[in-house]
Amino acid sequence: MPAPGSRPSIRSPWRPRSRRCTDCHGTHGILPSSDPRSKVSKTQVATTCGLCHDKVLAQYRESIHGTAVARGVSGSPTCVDCHGEHTILGPRDPNSPVYGSNVSLMTCSRCHEDQRLNKRLGLPAGRLASYQSSYHGLAARSGSRTVANCASCHGVHNIFPSTDARSTVAKANLSKTCGHCHPHAGPALAASSIHVLPNTTGESRWIYYVRLFYMLVIPATLAFMLFHNFLDWFRKFLKHLAQYGSLVCHQRLSVQERIQHVLLLTSFIVLVVTGFALTYPDAFWARPIVAWEAAYPLRGVAHRVAAGVMVLAAIYHLLYVVFFRGGRRWVYDMWPRLRDGWDLLYTMAYYVGLKSQPPMFAKFNYAEKMEYWSMVWGTVVMVVTGALLWAHDLVLQYTSTLVTDLATVIHFYEAVLATAAIVVWHFYAVIFDPEIYPVKWTFVNGRAPLHEVRTGTGVASPVAPTPVEAAPADPRPPR
Template structure:
């Protein structure tokens, strides 16, 4: 009897014991091997399904309540963007199992195989946030955030196994993910500094004291925080070409986004022209052309520790400008302390000398080129209506000897090179500049080529002057080229002739007013370009010995003189030697020194008569005194 009673009570105890996982798999398809790896394995099945007390159980078990153990996490989730969406009826809103995986297979975050392990979070979050249909259905405005993160510096580092780099939950949170518009969100504008500062503590400390950090702390929604400059999901290293803080982009794309905004300039009383003045400066033009070694905004203002110029700690405080600019321009001293750095045309900060240079050229250029267009246009139309395009005899006489042609060749090569390389700096985004860069003409090569051409044109001009000083026969052109009152009368009479007001065409001597105007304009322009070019080339020396307005004046004069010289060559010189119907398709004196005798007989009869009387020799050394430019 004793043994029977013991067996009976043993059966009762066994039937009252909690079911084990091994007892459940008979009916439920659960992989026990995976379940044993979960953090819930020690709790068994009834740890979560605590309504099950015996087997077989009656009816369907009640839903598992994660909050029974994870009360804090469930509470955070309830107030999160996902929890609120779920409560409002969004069936596909993320739940515990959406992120952690099925309850019987979920792994702790420390396990590399866990869906919430740092390395796997992009895949987990991407199951919804990389789904175009899901994003469109719920009108989530961010385009491909997960894909962008994978390409970012953080994403690549995490993918390589660097778990110190930020992943989704580091910035957005885990259970308490909130929309950026929520003041409590880790990615809210006011909280981004704290979020990024969790990893970048030193940067946070510097930024917090900066003009931007102080403005954000005071509630200025427009003031930039970390993500405004570095991006959100697409954060790249500064050395990467696509980075918003890459030297080539930081000034125009990043800083310029706010500082070139007229609305923000008015709201916060910011200088509206600083970005455009920088873009038009040498630094800005060089950066736009792809040269990243020149100064950008951050080079002068700092990066995270940007302070107003009135702050003694600021890198652009007048007392610190010498040291700041001296990083690149050694020896500039304190001359920049009182100078206007962001110089904009027509601005109140423009020095009077710079202003008058600009105004003088803005008046001179249209008047000069306008006269040239009128003069040549009338001449061209008159000749088309009343004259044959070609002369008949084909006879030629020597006009430009070898010494003049050598000087002219040097000027041709150097001038064209200067125009090409100079305007390439000024218009770096133009298609022809991009094409040249694609063919191998780097910004550095362009700069060196420009300087070499400057040396060549200077040498060619000096050679021209020296050879005239040494060769008496050639020196005569200086007196022949001197302007006189007859030139003014010839201009007036030529205009009258071309307008049909007189039938008598003016004739000239060795040189007419077209050659005189061109010769002295070239000499004057060469001097201006050489002097200003030297001041700009030796910018450290210039800044060390002169006030900053001197280099600003040199910049203005160099630019406007380049425009005037280029247009003059195109409109005046090329008409005289190419497009003039009397010499078309080209006056070949620059190549072989000879010009049409028929043309001279018609336009310079007295000069031609002297040639005939004095010349029996044909070569350049024995011919009548030649000139530098080809005749009209």
């Protein structure tokens, strides 16, 4: 017994009776485990463990593992190969290698999945793979604690080859072994194929032909469905595209506005990808970018170039709204108004069924205005914080690290907000909206179909909106 107040050197569920070092290694005649005379050598360790576990030792010595060790087969396991040496945990501990869900994956497979060992000893291969592909293996991988593992069928310490009458997997004993979990299955279950991989010689020919049938039918069926649906989609896509190409469609975006959109679109995508690649370099989409870092700082250069393009796009847009009539009109139409709040409330009421008709919107509705002014705000914030980080050394000559640290935090979270908003808000409006899908082509040719055109500044009362067909005509020319 350990001295009072001392901690046992071995973690085990029997800690009050845990052993001292000398119980296993000896006292004055301590020898390395490689010495056959050592109490913890390959051939002696079972005897050492048997000083406390005598019944288990008797079973082990008669088993295929014990007799193999006695014959000098170094690849055969002993107590420590399965239970560990100093960190020995009980079978009910989830961290133990002999815990129910760990036996097959952590313990038995160490030897039975060793190709060199299997080849040297003439052991069958693929045992773990066949177990994992069976119901037992699939349930174990899903977290089941009651499903059978290797030891459930083959035994624990009393493991014998299937040709031995004492084996729990001997032909005469299979019904009893399987009956522990399947008491009403009868001999049919025991007569079934065991440890058989698909498409191998041990598989039933009936199963082989049924599998072959589905391997042919599944791709053929899906190929027909995909081909049929592609033709259906393509015809509808052409019809959808024709709405934007028709000359009767109204011009919603001018050439300059489309150029600004392309500059913003491309620079934003590059900034998002290269920016988050710095934060998440191990992500699958970031690896092709950061892989160049050892030879050339591709990510940083691309990020700064894209930032420059976005700044130029912002300057272009600013000049456009100041010096061009169309730009000034853009800002006028985009300017937030009290009516937008009413439109939002009325639209939400329509969505939940409290109103029978949606409100009449101006040229730009509340959703588009929210996105536009968020883009303006976000661009200013990202340009300012990005410039502070770009000129890091210069900034630190006049300020403290708190400024650059704040810029880093703001730059990151503003990027997260902008990216998420584009995916959730903008992508829905131009891609995933059922009336728009697969994409709103206005950004290409500037046109919009009639049902999407809103030409006025708002002609319907937010209290009693008028249906689209009954709306009074706007005297101004359509945009």
